[in-house]
Amino acid sequence: MTEKLSVCFVWHMHQPLYKDRLSGDYLMPWVRLHAIKDYLDMPLILQDFPRIKQTFNLVPSLMEQLEDYGWHGAVDQQLLVTSKEEGELTPADKAYILASSFHANLERQVKPHPPYLALYEKRQRLIEQGHSPASMAGEFTAGELTDMATWLNLAWFDPLWYARMPELKGYLDEGRGFSLERRRRLIDRQRELIRQVIPVYRQLQELGQIEVTTSPYYHPILPLIIDSNVARLPDPSVRLPKRLYFHRDDARKQIETGLNFYEEMFHEQARGMWPSELAVSPAALELISGCGINWVVLDEALLCKTLDITLYRDSHGNLNSGELLCQPYRLQVGDQQINLLFREIVLSNEVSFSYCHRPAEEAASSFYMRIKHIQQRLHNWEREGVVVVALDGENCWETYEQDGNPFLRELYTRLSEDSTLRVCTVSDYLERNPPSAELTNIHCGSWIGSDYHIWIGDPIKNRAWDLLGATRNFLVAELHREVHSIEVQARAWEEIYTAEGSDWFWWFGEPNNSADDPIFDRQFRLRLQNVYKLLGHSYPPELDVPVPEQVYGKGSASQGRSPVPSGE
Numbered sequence: 005m006t007e008k009l010s011v012c013f014v015w016h017m018h019q020p021l022y023k024d025r026l027s028g029d030y031l032m033p034w035v036r037l038h039a040i041k042d043y044l045d046m047p048l049i050l051q052d053f054p055r056i057k058q059t060f061n062l063v064p065s066l067m068e069q070l071e072d073y074g075w076h077g078a079v080d081q082q083l084l085v086t087s088k089e090e091g092e093l094t095p096a097d098k099a100y101i102l103a104s105s106f107h108a109n110l111e112r113q114v115k116p117h118p119p120y121l122a123l124y125e126k127r128q129r130l131i132e133q134g135h136s137p138a139s140m141a142g143e144f145t146a147g148e149l150t151d152m153a154t155w156l157n158l159a160w161f162d163p164l165w166y167a168r169m170p171e172l173k174g175y176l177d178e179g180r181g182f183s184l185e186r187r188r189r190l191i192d193r194q195r196e197l198i199r200q201v202i203p204v205y206r207q208l209q210e211l212g213q214i215e216v217t218t219s220p221y222y223h224p225i226l227p228l229i230i231d232s233n234v235a236r237l238p239d240p241s242v243r244l245p246k247r248l249y250f251h252r253d254d255a256r257k258q259i260e261t262g263l264n265f266y267e268e269m270f271h272e273q274a275r276g277m278w279p280s281e282l283a284v285s286p287a288a289l290e291l292i293s294g295c296g297i298n299w300v301v302l303d304e305a306l307l308c309k310t311l312d313i314t315l316y317r318d319s320h321g322n323l324n325s326g327e328l329l330c331q332p333y334r335l336q337v338g339d340q341q342i343n344l345l346f347r348e349i350v351l352s353n354e355v356s357f358s359y360c361h362r363p364a365e366e367a368a369s370s371f372y373m374r375i376k377h378i379q380q381r382l383h384n385w386e387r388e389g390v391v392v393v394a395l396d397g398e399n400c401w402e403t404y405e406q407d408g409n410p411f412l413r414e415l416y417t418r419l420s421e422d423s424t425l426r427v428c429t430v431s432d433y434l435e436r437n438p439p440s441a442e443l444t445n446i447h448c449g450s451w452i453g454s455d456y457h458i459w460i461g462d463p464i465k466n467r468a469w470d471l472l473g474a475t476r477n478f479l480v481a482e483l484h485r486e487v488h489s490i491e492v493q494a495r496a497w498e499e500i501y502t503a504e505g506s507d508w509f510w511w512f513g514e515p516n517n518s519a520d521d522p523i524f525d526r527q528f529r530l531r532l533q534n535v536y537k538l539l540g541h542s543y544p545p546e547l548d549v550p551v552p553e554q555v556y557g558k559g560s561a562s563q564g565r566s567p568v569p570s571g572e
Contacts, residue, residue: 009379010390010426010433014301015397016278018063020507026534030080035069037160039198042398045162047208053416056427061278064221064265074199086153087188090146102137105152109402113159119179120155154182163406215429217276218266220258224504225459227285229255234285237448238455245466247473259295275431280506283450293340301394305454307346309447321350322377330389334439347394356395360403368414462513463555475532476500482539496538503531525550
């Protein structure tokens, strides 16, 4: 009978590059706001639970921006309007404040603060009367507008910081009429916290309580970068872009630069990797392994597709057939071997999407009982099984009470008190339990649908791939002229690599959408425009046109219409 069951948490921390490298401007504030809410408190809470060891994946494009905000004075538009004199607000500033100052969870981040809620309700009444952000600006005083911008910052601070930094509590008590000095000091407090992020991860890794892993630099879908035709393997009916994207060297470069940056930050080599969106193919794993990575975490469904099996669960979703899932595998890829672990979907998704709706004690108890159910089902095993809980480590917590702190503390207490459970890092587990099972292949796909449909196949996504391919081809042809400096060439390539990131394609087309879709569209086209600018050329006029309009025509309100002919 197996005495212990290992539980490996893998928290994925990721943001795309929001910075326009030519202007230095940050087009969105999410690195800064998540840094004061998620990136620091999650490792720090472990200091109270010495038996809990975890794995955190930090994407290089995120770490670069943390360094920029913390040490190099990076600014974004939201930060700028928070830091302006009331009388200096332009009409564009006012419209921006009214459009963006409530990008927060209504129940958890807005309603608990009456002054913030009052501003929200006033804005909602004006929207219901038909106002746009620009047209309603005159209905608010300059003080109300700067209060609004300030409250977005306050709402994103993790409750931990209100407990540890009495100065922050003073802002909540003040509620309104924040002076310019107070607003600028608030931004200074944010930068102080941001400067602590990487050092805290480094320190806890050196102490052995966490393992830090990383991803390809700009978070690309590696299989699609290597060969976009791979999308046909999991879905033969997929409609692909007109231009084949076939750039294995780009994929290798994204991996190598990501690993090099990781070594700069942590002074050691990464042992594990989170493939962007857990998207893999044999070719992608061969590159990852060839760069020295020992293990990757993948999605449960990819294991089922690979082995052509079904994992049985009871009516409550508890895993009844865990033997195949709860072990590591070894895969031969080319001349290399790599270790694979597969996340348990139900537990991972419960944390991501469901437990936020339940009291902390009840949610933690549910998680614990699911783990014990798996352990009981493995009681005849002669080896130590493993349950991998792997998920986005930043985007779920704003839907939780107090940013998830009560839930995590309840959960960690239960796990700590159970001597038959070992909560450890992935590498810790593999050192004790090297794989005895071997796979002969891996299903091509991602953690969504076991295919790549989120990033390719939709007409708008395909148009974006064609634009990226055309710009990359222009860059290669231009460099053959040998008239550009090494520095300019490198900067142009960075724009291409940035545009290969998964996030732009995630938001293009169906099924994902948000109020920020136009901003993501603009950022993608900006990367391509910058390639032409860096090389001293005018960019094609089509790069001034939003990608959905290139597909469906100007003014199209729906992405569900038939595409207009592209003329190619």
